[in-house]
Amino acid sequence: MEPNIATIAGLIGEETRAAMLMALMSGKALTATELAIEADITAQTASSHLNKLVDGELLIVRKQGRHKYFQLANQHVADLLEQILTLSASHSSTTKKGPSDPHLKYARICYDHLAGEIGVSLYHILAEKDAITDQATHTELTPKGEDFFSDLGVDIAGMKKQRRPVCKSCLDWSERKNHLAGSLGQYILSHALERKWAYQPPGTRIIQFSDDGLAAFLSRYTLK
DSSP states (O other), X not given: OXXXXXXXXXXXXXXXXXXXXXXXXXXXXXXXXXXXXXXXXXXXXXXXXXXXXXXXXXXXXXXXXXXXXXXXXXXXXXXHHHHHHHHHHHTOSSOOOSOSOHHHHHSEEETTEEXXXXXXXXXXXXXXXXXXXXXXXXOOBOHHHHHHHHHTTOOHHHHHTXXXXXXXXXXOXXXXXXXXXXXXXXXXXXXXXXXXXXXXXXXXXXXXXXXXXXXHHHHHTTOO
16 A cells, blocks of 8 residues: 555644644754644644644654653654745745745754754865765765764764764755755754854754854864
8 A cells, every 4th residue: 555645744734733843843842832832722722733743653752750742753754844845935926035034044953953054055065075975865975074074073983873874965945955964964963062152042943153153163164
């Protein structure tokens, strides 16, 4: 039996559930109450929608103490949502691309990796330096790239042992170009946050770099 895409489309296409899914693109797990606020609905209505998303395997539930937290089921769901955003933007009646907030357009989180102008710039600089291959939907770390990141102290060998690809291209919905996902994309964002070069303001997908942090980030990945 072929997969029924209408089921998934129906789950994502409903406006309230779409708002919840977009809120979870921040990469953070949220409670039903928080998601109800995001979707501007009652807690009871939110519970019904969340149950459908969990049953449809788009979300997972994590329990901690008395609280239940919801998050995207996996990277595949995040990728699908990003592609829908890209398609939606391309069919918009206006020619303006991307979010109106310049901070969101410049740098934001896409599930667990860096998106926006700076994420796209990073991807294409790495491709130009032959650190990654850029073949439409297929991206790989080259031997030169392995050496480059290993010299920075990145555990590439450990990443290769994971089920998740080391490198993966993700089409950026505001820039309409690829940014870097996969284990390496996750590492790059996590490292910037851990070094406090950047932070994620609560309740947003924005990644805000300090002046010194941005300079350090650009220098580390030779973007200047």
